[in-house]
Amino acid sequence: MTNEHLQQRKEAVIARGMGNLAPIYVDRARNAELWDVEGKRYIDFGAGIAVVNTGHCHPKVIAAVRNQLDKVTHSCLTVTPYAVAVELAERLVRIAPGPSAKKAMFASTGAEAVENAVKIARAHTGRRAIVAFDGGFHGRTNLTLGLTGKVAPYKAGFGPFPGDLYRLPYPNAYHGVSDDQVFEALRMRFKTDIEPDQVAAVVIEPVQGEGGFYRAPVEFLQRLRALCDEHGILLICDEIQTGFARTGKMFALEYAGIEADIMTMAKGIAGGFPLSAVVGKAEIMDAANPGGLGGTYGGSPIACAAGLAVLAVIEEERLCQRALAVGERIGGRLRELQARHPEIIGDVRQLGAMVAVEFVHDGQASRPNTELPKTLAAEAVGRGLILLTCGIRSNVIRFLPALTAPLEVVDEGMAIFAELLAEHG
Incomplete structure (x- = not known):
């Protein structure tokens, strides 16, 4: 069996829209390494897009899943529930930032979590409008594409999208978007598009994922919290990519010291098993009537068992602290490379083990280099390294290794990246 043969078979039976970045087929994986069907080893700097943080x-996640397999694999949480889902919900409401009493609900994907967060916000407030941000990514369903602020490849050809969705610029010092400009844009939305007492919620990623790893300043998030309070608007924080120790805290919102009304969680929540959650203030979460939330597979007992094991590993192995060490190793090397190649590396961004490098022409932020990231990511595969691209301008490479990655493996991966950059810089 070869990668090429499997790629041909895949293209014959799987829709073209589900393209794959790398034409390799994984046979097995351990920690931060993959082996394909031809036996070649790869260092994985993608972690399934920030999913396998652990x-x-x-071993502890696998053991928990095997134990659950011998008990029950499915009965539907909304029909005949099971203890493991209750236990995970108890843990999630306990670790969610802020002093308010909280409740949770489960789904299977991040997009489902965002959709349900919007439903809950509308049910609680009786309002219709939702505000999101340019460059945000919230999923590929029709509603979440409406919230997502990047056309290609996500939104192209899929409209129309739901109404009553409004978008603002995202604060971005590197590209000259100040906090004040964002709030002025919001005031204009209130004057020209929608009255504030009809806005149910503002949805924001504390660090944009697909958008390019831009981080909302602490002061901006605090001001946004205050503005939402002033107008009775709910603050929904999308922590799908930033959650579960990725940024050096359990959730990125903790850096701002504020409490969201609703949070969405997925990706790193269950070590690769399909699970997402919405966690919010109890009185808000209870706005939906019985039967208004849920789904056939949401809160699978297998995934919930994995989620409990993930939380145990994060605590026992001190993965928040570990994320800081892994991220600093990568960020430090990228800053060295930036000093050598200032004409092509415009910016290095790092929060915990969520690290990005932005490529430009002639050192100018206004001149994105869109070809180099694609070239580096493609050639890295041949050298045994998995890299992911991103960015609203398609000029960013993001680094998302497992938080458990040995530092020598991280260094090995960065050496490959440095070699590639030297060849193309």
Whole structure:
């Protein structure tokens, strides 16, 4: 069996829209490494897009899943529930930032979590409008594409999208978007598009994921919290990519010291098993009537068992602290490379082990280099390294290794990246 043969078979039977970045087929994986069907080893700097924060096939996660397999694999949480879902919900409401009493609900994907967060916000407030941000990514369903602020490849050809969705610029010092400009844009929305007492919620990623790893300043998030309070608007924080120790805290919102009304969680929540959650203030979460939330597979007992094991690993192995060390290793090397190649590396961004490098022409932020990231990511595969691109301008490479990655493996991966950059810089 070869990668090429499997790629041909895949293209014959799987829709073209589900393209794959790398034409390799994984046979097995451990921690921060993959092996394909031809036996070649790869260092994984993608972690399934920030999903396996605890590493591929962590022994404690696998053991928890195997134990659950012998008990029950499915009965539907909204029909005949099970203890493991209750236990995970108890843990999630306990670790969610802020002093308010909270409740949770489960789904299977991040997009489902965002959709349900919007439903809950509308049910609680009786309002219709939702505000989101340029460059945000919230999923590929029709509603979440409406919230997502990037056309290609996500939104192209899929409209129309739901109404009563409004968008603002995202604060971005590197590209000259100040906090004040964002709030002025919001005031204009209130004057020209929608009255504030009809806005149910503002949805924001504390650090944009697909948008390019831009971080909302602490002061901006605090001001946004205050503005939402002033107008009775709910603050929904999308922590799908930033959650579960990725940024050096359990959730990125903790850096701002504020409490969201609703949070969405997925990706790193269950070590690769399909699970997402919405966690919010109890009185808000209870706005939906019985039967208004849920789904056939949401809160699968297998995934909930994995989620409990992930939380145990994060605590026992001190993965928040570990994320800081892994991220600093990568960020430090990228800053060295930036000093050598200032004409092509415009910016290096790092929060915990959520690290990005932005490529430009002639050192100018206004001149994005869109070809180099694609070239580096493609050629990295041949050298045994998995890299992910991103960015609203398609000029960013993001680094998302497992938080459990040995530092020598991180260094090995960065050495490959440095070699590639030297060849193309």
